[in-house]
Amino acid sequence: MSSEITSSRPVKSIGLHVGDAAPGVKKVDPILIADGVKRTFGGLTAVDVDHVEIPRGAITALIGPNGAGKTTFFNLLTGFDKPDTGSWSFDGRSLAHVPAYRVARMGLIRTFQLTKSLALLSVMENMKLGAKNQVGENLFRSLIPAIWRKQDTEIEVKAMDLLTRFKLDAKKDDYAASMSGGQRKLLEMARALMSDPTLVMLDEPMAGVNPALKQSLLDHILGLKAEGMTVLFVEHDMHMVRHIADWVIVMAEGRVVAEGDPHTVMEDPAVIDAYLGAHHDIDLGADSEHVEALKELIDDEQ
Amino acid sequence: MDWGAIFGNAAVELISPTTAAYALAALGLAIHFGFTGLLNFGQAGFMLLGAYGYAIPAIHLGWPFWACVLTALVASVIFALILGIPTLRLRADYLAIVTIAAAEVLRLIFTTNEFDAVTGSASGLSNYQGDLLALNPFPAGRYGFGPFVFDNRVWFFLLLAWIVLALAAVFTWLIMRSPWGRVVKGIREDEDAVRALGKNVYSYKIQSLILGGALGTLAGIVFVLPRAVVPSYFQPSLTFFIYAILLLGGAATILGPIVGSIVFWVLLSFFSGFISRAVEAGWLPFMTQVQAGQLRFILVGVAIMLIVVFMPQGILGNRKELAFVK
Ligand SMILES: Nc1ncnc2c1ncn2[C@@H]1O[C@H](COP(=O)(O)OP(=O)(O)OP(=O)(O)O)[C@@H](O)[C@H]1O
Ligand SMILES: [Mg+2]
Numbered sequence: 314m315s316s317e318i319t320s321s322r323p324v325k326s327i328g329l330h331v332g333d334a335a336p337g338v339k340k341v342d343p344i345l346i347a348d349g350v351k352r353t354f355g356g357l358t359a360v361d362v363d364h365v366e367i368p369r370g371a372i373t374a375l376i377g378p379n380g381a382g383k384t385t386f387f388n389l390l391t392g393f394d395k396p397d398t399g400s401w402s403f404d405g406r407s408l409a410h411v412p413a414y415r416v417a418r419m420g421l422i423r424t425f426q427l428t429k430s431l432a433l434l435s436v437m438e439n440m441k442l443g444a445k446n447q448v449g450e451n452l453f454r455s456l457i458p459a460i461w462r463k464q465d466t467e468i469e470v471k472a473m474d475l476l477t478r479f480k481l482d483a484k485k486d487d488y489a490a491s492m493s494g495g496q497r498k499l500l501e502m503a504r505a506l507m508s509d510p511t512l513v514m515l516d517e518p519m520a521g522v523n524p525a526l527k528q529s530l531l532d533h534i535l536g537l538k539a540e541g542m543t544v545l546f547v548e549h550d551m552h553m554v555r556h557i558a559d560w561v562i563v564m565a566e567g568r569v570v571a572e573g574d575p576h577t578v579m580e581d582p583a584v585i586d587a588y589l590g591a592h593h594d595i596d597l598g599a600d601s602e603h604v605e606a607l608k609e610l611i612d613d614e615q
Numbered sequence: 616m617d618w619g620a621i622f623g624n625a626a627v628e629l630i631s632p633t634t635a636a637y638a639l640a641a642l643g644l645a646i647h648f649g650f651t652g653l654l655n656f657g658q659a660g661f662m663l664l665g666a667y668g669y670a671i672p673a674i675h676l677g678w679p680f681w682a683c684v685l686t687a688l689v690a691s692v693i694f695a696l697i698l699g700i701p702t703l704r705l706r707a708d709y710l711a712i713v714t715i716a717a718a719e720v721l722r723l724i725f726t727t728n729e730f731d732a733v734t735g736s737a738s739g740l741s742n743y744q745g746d747l748l749a750l751n752p753f754p755a756g757r758y759g760f761g762p763f764v765f766d767n768r769v770w771f772f773l774l775l776a777w778i779v780l781a782l783a784a785v786f787t788w789l790i791m792r793s794p795w796g797r798v799v800k801g802i803r804e805d806e807d808a809v810r811a812l813g814k815n816v817y818s819y820k821i822q823s824l825i826l827g828g829a830l831g832t833l834a835g836i837v838f839v840l841p842r843a844v845v846p847s848y849f850q851p852s853l854t855f856f857i858y859a860i861l862l863l864g865g866a867a868t869i870l871g872p873i874v875g876s877i878v879f880w881v882l883l884s885f886f887s888g889f890i891s892r893a894v895e896a897g898w899l900p901f902m903t904q905v906q907a908g909q910l911r912f913i914l915v916g917v918a919i920m921l922i923v924v925f926m927p928q929g930i931l932g933n934r935k936e937l938a939f940v941k
Contacts, residue, residue, distance in 0.1 A: 393807065403892070417813035429808035431801045433936055441794070442801050443812050449794030452822055456789050465794065501808075508813060569669070 323535050326441070326559040326572070329368040334573035334607035337364035342370035344512055344543050345390065345421075349586040350383055350399030352567075357389040359385040361567040367512075372534065372544045372556045374575070377564035379589055383547045384426050387516055391423045394605075403512065408588065418445060424518065430497040432490035436481060439489050439500055440472035441465070443507025471505060478533065479503045480588070490513070499530070513537060515546040519553055531557050562589055621888035623762035623817035628880035629761065636838035637880065641860040641872030642783055645831030648858075650791055652803030652822040654711035657698070658857050659719025663829040663849040664690045665835025667725060670844045671733060673743040680747040684836065691794050691832035693826040694721075695715035701910075703820040715851060726848040735847075737865075741843035758791050767840060774839040780873065788869045790826075801825050865929030867936075874930050882918050887911035 331339040343366035360382040367373050375383050388394035392413035401408050403421050407578060411419075425557075431439050447468070448454050449461025476482040479499045484492060489500060502518055518534070520525055534557055537544055548554055554561060554575055561578045563571040565587035573577055578584060580607040628634055640658055668687025671680040678686070690939040698717055702709040725734045736741070755769035765773065790796050796818055801809040806816045839848070856879070864875025890907040893899050899907070928934055 392812070393810075412815075413807075413810045414813050417811055422713050422813075423807070423811055425811070429805045429811070431804035433804055434797070434800055438797055439801075442797055442809065445813050447794045450798055452790065452795055454794035454827075455795035456786070458789075458793065461794055474859075504812070605675060 316331065321559055324472050326368075326371040326538075329345065329560055330572075331370055334374060334577065336569040336572055338366070338572055340366040340368040342369045342544065343367060345401070345403050345545070347386075347390065347401040347483075348399060349388070350389055350401055352382075352389055352394065352396045352397045359566050360389060361398075362386065362569055363566075365562060365572075367545055368560055369543050370538070370541060372538050372546070372557050372612055373560045374558035375545060375564060376554060377570075379439045381564040381583070381587070382567040383564055384516055385567075387423060387514055391421060391424075391514065407556050410431065411491050414470070417508070422436040422505045422510035422512070423514040424498075424501045425518055426516040426520070428497040428501050429488035430500055434487055435486050436476065436500060437472060437485040437490070437491055440476060440485075440507055441468050441505050444468040444471070444503040445508040468507075475503045475506055480529070480531070494582060496528060498522055499526070502530070502533070506615075510542065510580070512543045512545065515544065517547050517549065519550050527545065617892060621885060621892065622742070624888050625881045625885040626762045628774060628884045630777070631880065632710055632773045632837060632841050634775035634876050634880045635773075635780045636834045636859055637775075637857060638834075638873040638876035639780045639783055639837065640831050640834035640857045641864070641876055642787055643827035643834065644857055644861045645868065645872050646787060646827035646830065648869070649821060649861065649871075650705065650796065650803060651799040651827075653703075653824060654707050655714045655719055655824065655827065656711050656851075657714030657716075657718030658714060658716065658828075658831045658851040659851060659853040660721045661691055661694065661831030662835030662838060662853065663718070663721050663725065663846070664694055665832035666839040666844045666848070667734065668832065669836045670740045670743040670839070671774070672724055673746060674740055675689070675733065678746075680750075683746075684833075687832050687836060690827055691828050692825050695828040696731075698826045698848070698896070699821045703824070719851065719855065720848070722846050722849050723865060725849075733843075737846060739843050739845035743838070743844070744840055747840070767895070772841045775840070779833055779837055783833065784869050786871065787830075791869070795819075862929055863919055863922055863931030867933075868929070868931045871929050871931040878930065879915070879919075883911060883915050886914040886918075890914070926931055 319603075329340055331341060345367040347362055347365050349364070350360060350362045351358065375386070389399075390408070392408065392411055393414070398439055398516060399409075401417070403419060406419065407466065408416055417423075434442070438512065442554070447461065447466055454460045472483070473482065476485055479502070481496065481503065484496070489497065490536045492500065498518060498521060505513055505515075518530060522530060531553060534544055534546070558575045561573060562569055563573075563574045563578060563581070563584050570583045570587050571581040573581065625906065630810070640662055642657065642663065644658055655731040665687045668690040669680075669683040672686050673680070673683045694717070698710065700712055702713050726737050728736045748768065748771070751767060751771040755767050757764060757766045759765055759770075763898070781914040790802075798809060798814050801812075801821055802816055810816045823941045860879045861872055862875075864871030864873065865880060887908070890899070890910050891904060894902050894904055894907045902910070922930070926932075926935060
C-alpha cells in the first residue's frame with residue numbers, strides 16, 4: 314500500500330519554522346498560536362500545551378497515542394470546550410471567550426472524530442447548510458423566497474461541484490443516515506469546505522475510509538493546500554502523515570513532546586517514548602498498531 | 616341506537632373551532648419538537664397565556680381585540696424567553712422539565728383566590744368577546760346544513776379559527792422550506808455539527824421556541840373565544856393531547872397537526888357518543904354514565920396506540936425516515 318501512495322510524491326512545504334525544531338518552535342508565518350492552554354477533567358490533565366504555532370498554508374499533522382489530548386485540544390481551539398487557563402489566537406485575533414459558531418465564521422472550520430452527519434437531512438441539504446452568509450437564514454427574510462432563491466441556487470451549484478469531487482453526487486437526494494461510515498466522513502469534510510475556510514481542522518478524517526478512497530482524500534487535502542488553505546489534522550495512519558504532512562506535532566499526555574518535519578520527527582526519542590512510553594513492560598494492546606506503524610516508518614526512511 | 620346523532624356529532628368535530636385550536640397548538644409543537652427537536656412540555660402554559668392575555672385586558676381595560684391579541688403575544692414571547700434563556704444552552708431534557716413546571720405554575724397562579732379580582736380564579740372570566748363580536752359578519756340566528764348547524768356566533772369563531780390556522784400553516788411552510796428551516800432541522804439532528812458550521816444555534820433555538828409558543832398562544836385565544844376562560848382547561852393533560860395529535864399526524868409536517876387534530880376530535884366524539892348511548896341502551900350494565908365519560912379517553916388512547924404502532928411516522932409523516940430512527 315505504501316508503494317501506491319508514494320507513487321506521486323506531493324510537494325512538501327519547507328522552511329516553516331525558525332531555529333531548531335523543538336516543541337513550541339516559532340513559525341515563520343503562524344496562523345494559529347496557543348499559549349499555556351490547559352484543560353483538566355477532575356484530577357486528569359487532558360491538555361497542557363505551553364506554546365504551539367501552526368504554520369500558515371501548510372499541512373500539519375497532530376499525532377499522539379490514544380488519550381493524548383488531541384481531540385480535547387481541537388475542542389479548546391474551536392470553542393467547543395473552555396480551557397482552565399491559557400490564550401490562543403487565530404489570524405492574530407484572540408479566540409478566548411469566542412463562541413464556537415463565531416470561530417467557524419472567522420474561517421476556522423473543524424470536523425469531528427465521531428462523525429456528525431445530519432441524519433434526516435439529505436446529503437444536499439447537509440452541504441447547503443455549510444455555506445455561510447446565507448440571507449435566507451434570517452427568520453424574516455426566509456419568508457420571502459425571492460430574497461434568497463438566487464443565492465440558494467448558487468450554493469447548490471457549489472455543493473454539487475464539491476459532491477462530485479468527493480464522489481457523493483449520486484447520493485445527493487438520499488438521507489445522510491443512509492450512508493456508510495466512510496461516506497459520512499467524506500460528507501462531513503465536503504460540508505466543511507462549503508464555507509471556504511482558511512483553516513480546516515480534521516479529526517481523524519481517514520478513520521473508516523477504504524484505501525482506494527483514502528488515496529483520493531489525500532489528493533483532496535493536498536488540493537486544499539494548493540488552493541491556499543491551511544490544514545491541521547489528527548491521524549493515526551502514519552502512512553498518511555508521512556505522505557502529506559509538511560509538519561508534525563506530537564502530543565502525549567496532554568503535552569507537545571516533539572515537533573518537526575515528518576521525516577525527522579519520527580527519530581526523536583521523545584516520540585518513540587510517547588508511543589511506547591509507560592507501556593514498555595506491559596501488554597501493548599491497542600497501542601501495538603502504532604508501534605508497528607512507527608517501526609515500518611523508521612524502516613521505510615532508512 | 617341513534618347512529619345518525621353519533622356520526623353527526625362526530626362530523627361537527629371536523630370543522631369545530633376547538634379542532635382548529637388544537638391543530639394550531641400542535642403546529643406550534645411541530646415547530647418546537649418536529650422541526651427543531653425542542654422538548655416543550657408546557658404548550659398548555661402558552662395557551663393559557665393566550666386565553667388570559669386576551670381576556671384580562673378585554674374585560675378590565677376594555678382594550679380593542681387587536682391590542683388584546685398583541686398583549687397575549689407579548690406575554691408569550693416573555694414566557695418563551697424566561698424558559699429558553701437559561702435552558703437552551705443545556706441538554707434538551709432541561710427545557711422539558713422547566714416547561715412542564717412553568718406551565719403548572721402559571722395554571723396555579725390563575726387558579727388561586729389571591730388574584731381573584733383580576734383572574735376570576737377557578738371560575739375564570741367570561742363575556743370578554745364583545746369587541747370582537749361587533750365585527751361578526753354573520754346575521755343573527757341558527758343556520759347551516761346537515762349536522763353543521765350553529766348560531767352566528769359559533770360560525771364567526773369557527774371561521775376565525777380556521778383562518779388563523781391556515782395563515783399559521785402557510786407561515787410555517789414558508790419558514791421550514793427556507794434556509795432558516797434548514798438550520799433548525801440541522802439543529803434537531805445534531806446541534807454541535809450546526810454550530811461548527813458557524814450558525815448561532817442558541818439564537819435559532821430561542822427563535823423556534825418563541826414562534827412555536829406564539830402559535831400555542833394564538834391557539835389558546837381561538838380555543839377560548841367560543842367559551843369562558845377557565846384555568847382548568849390548561850392542565851398538563853392538554854399538552855399531552857396536543858403531543859398525541861402531533862404524533863398522530865406526523866411530527867415534522869405542516870398538515871400533520873391539522874389532520875391529527877381532526878382525527879383525534881372525530882374519534883373522541885364518536886367514542887363518547889357511542890359509549891354514552893350504549894350505556895343508556897343497557898349494553899354496558901356494569902358502567903355508569905360518569906365512568907363512560909372516562910372510557911372514551913381510554914378508547915382514543917387505544918386508537919392512537921394502534922396508529923402509532925402501525926404508522927409510527929404519523930398519518931402524513933415520511934415513511935422513508937423510519938428506517939433511520941435510532
Ligand atoms: N469530557 C471528558 N470528561 C472527562 N475526561 C475526558 C473528557 N474528554 C476527554 N477526557 C480525557 O482526556 C484525555 C484526552 O482525551 P482526547 O479525547 O483528547 O484524546 P485523543 O488524543 O483525541 O485520543 P484518540 O486518539 O483516542 O482520539 C483522555 O484521557 C480522556 O479520557
Ligand atoms: Mg481523538
